[in-house]
Amino acid sequence: MDNLKVVILAAGQGTRMKSEVPKVLHRVLDKTMAGYVIEASQEAGADDICVIVGHQSAMVKNTLKDMYDNIKFAVQKEQLGTGHAVMQAGDFIKDGNILVLCGDTPLITAETIQKLCSVHESSDNSVTVVSMVVDDPTGYGRIVRENDNFAKIVEQKDASEDEAEINEVNTGVYIFKAEYLNKAFEKLGNNNSQGEYYLTDTLEIIKNDGGKVGIMVADDADEFMGVNSKLQLSQAIAVMKERINTKLMLEGVTITDPASTYIGKDVKIAPDTIIYPGCMLEGKTVIGKSCIIGPNTRITSSQVDDCVTIQMSVLNDAKVKSFTTVGPFAYLRPNSCIGEHCRIGDFVEIKNSNIDDGTKVSHLTYVGDSDVGKCVNFGCGTVTVNYDGKNKYRCKIGNEVFIGCNTNLVAPVEIADRAYTAAGSTITKNVPEDSLAIARNRQENKEGWRKKVNK
Numbered sequence: 375m376d377n378l379k380v381v382i383l384a385a386g387q388g389t390r391m392k393s394e395v396p397k398v399l400h401r402v403l404d405k406t407m408a409g410y411v412i413e414a415s416q417e418a419g420a421d422d423i424c425v426i427v428g429h430q431s432a433m434v435k436n437t438l439k440d441m442y443d444n445i446k447f448a449v450q451k452e453q454l455g456t457g458h459a460v461m462q463a464g465d466f467i468k469d470g471n472i473l474v475l476c477g478d479t480p481l482i483t484a485e486t487i488q489k490l491c492s493v494h495e496s497s498d499n500s501v502t503v504v505s506m507v508v509d510d511p512t513g514y515g516r517i518v519r520e521n522d523n524f525a526k527i528v529e530q531k532d533a534s535e536d537e538a539e540i541n542e543v544n545t546g547v548y549i550f551k552a553e554y555l556n557k558a559f560e561k562l563g564n565n566n567s568q569g570e571y572y573l574t575d576t577l578e579i580i581k582n583d584g585g586k587v588g589i590m591v592a593d594d595a596d597e598f599m600g601v602n603s604k605l606q607l608s609q610a611i612a613v614m615k616e617r618i619n620t621k622l623m624l625e626g627v628t629i630t631d632p633a634s635t636y637i638g639k640d641v642k643i644a645p646d647t648i649i650y651p652g653c654m655l656e657g658k659t660v661i662g663k664s665c666i667i668g669p670n671t672r673i674t675s676s677q678v679d680d681c682v683t684i685q686m687s688v689l690n691d692a693k694v695k696s697f698t699t700v701g702p703f704a705y706l707r708p709n710s711c712i713g714e715h716c717r718i719g720d721f722v723e724i725k726n727s728n729i730d731d732g733t734k735v736s737h738l739t740y741v742g743d744s745d746v747g748k749c750v751n752f753g754c755g756t757v758t759v760n761y762d763g764k765n766k767y768r769c770k771i772g773n774e775v776f777i778g779c780n781t782n783l784v785a786p787v788e789i790a791d792r793a794y795t796a797a798g799s800t801i802t803k804n805v806p807e808d809s810l811a812i813a814r815n816r817q818e819n820k821e822g823w824r825k826k827v828n829k
């Protein structure tokens with residue numbers, strides 16, 4: 375649609391969330407509610423978006439600005455109602471088609487936005503409102519019809535007994551021709567039970583001024599679920615989770631227990647990968663084909679190539695190449711890159727390190743700020759000692775190195791190709807190629823000692 379402008383209402387406090395975090399920043403899976411609304415608009419082809427912020431405006435603005443480029447913001451200092459909120463967009467709404475969305479309806483889809491735009495355009499409406507039919511209309515504005523046509527919207531708090539019975543309600547999604555909206559704003563008052571400037575009243579004003587008000591009845595009421603409480607947040611999460619899991623399963627991913635599997639919208643998973651129960655996959659994570667993930671694994675913004683097994687582990691901003699196994703109980707921290715055919719075993723933590731192909735770090739080891747070659751074997755209990763309380767230093771470990779159990783590698787230090795360290799060594803000096811470094815006291819046996827001390 376030409377000249378489409380999106381206004382997203384996000385200035386309200388969200389009192390019913392009982393939270394210090396502004397409502398629209400609460401997360402459904404790994405993304406803020408306002409984020410979904412912005413993305414649905416963008417996916418529908420809108421690139422002119424203005425978010426109305428108010429309550430904790432700096433926090434809302436900064437969070438969204440970090441995530442999305444090219445979003446405009448307008449501030450509503452006092453929350454005087456949804457109509458007043460849209461007015462704050464000022465020049466942004468002076469012309470074109472103004473699509474109004476709420477920041478607290480994260481389930482809306484791009485398809486629905488596109489459909490609304492085409493209904494609005496083909497019917498040549500002055501304004502088109504999306505309605506939905508619900509079993510329990512409590513809390514919503516009711517759509518009052520006259521001979522099937524739009525008459526007005528009555529808010530719950532202003533509804534008569536008869537009007538309260540109506541179960542066709544306002545979703546809070548509309549598209550206006552700018553000139554009709556601006557003209558209606560001139561007449562909009564706040565003479566209602568809440569003393570607010572209701573956006574909903576502009577529709578009746580437009581109708582009375584001879585404009586054409588259309589109603590598009592939504593097929594799927596879930597899409598317009600407004601999240602006003604933590605209970606509703608959990609319901610929105612359930613819907614979003616099911617949507618994402620369903621899509622992935624239809625694309626060939628095995629999810630053995632969708633109910634306990636939480637996958638973010640931006641996560642990509644190739645077919646024939648199996649996700650076992652209790653997994654959270656988040657951010658821009660990409661997982662290849664034929665992997666086995668879980669049970670009980672959390673992967674955030676990481677890249678996992680094909681045929682990788684990860685169980686009961688946590689990965690954050692890490693990269694794992696093909697045919698590698700991770701876990702159980704491993705922790706891969708930011709900027710870790712694990713090569714192909716590696717083994718990262720139990721109680722191993724890796725941070726800011728490169729581990730090349732075929733290397734095994736099987737148990738109870740910390741590798742931080744290190745560059746590790748191919749086919750290295752780490753004995754149990756190895757620690758890279760990379761921090762002196764002030765600065766961090768790197769360890770460099772060559773190819774085919776064998777690190778004995780319980781070795782401390784005090785950085786900066788380099789272990790050259792094919793070198794060995796003896797178990798229990800604290801290595802502080804570089805170790806040359808093909809050599810064995812022993813850095814521990816020799817064992818001395820004091821024979822008969824027990825009898826002597828007991829005498």
Ligand code: UD1
Nearest residue numbers: 383384385386453454455456459514515544545546572600
């Ligand atoms: C609103 C509609 C109602 C509709 C429902 C759908 C009005 C008067 N009522 O009611 O008809 O059925 O949405 O969910 O529009 N906001 C501001 N500034 C304000 C007031 C609100 O930015 O001054 C924002 C809120 O942050 C929220 C959105 O507008 O994102 C909707 O406000 P809310 O108070 O939740 O309206 P409802 O009572 O749900």
Ligand code: CA
Nearest residue numbers: 478600601602
């Ligand atoms: Ca609401």
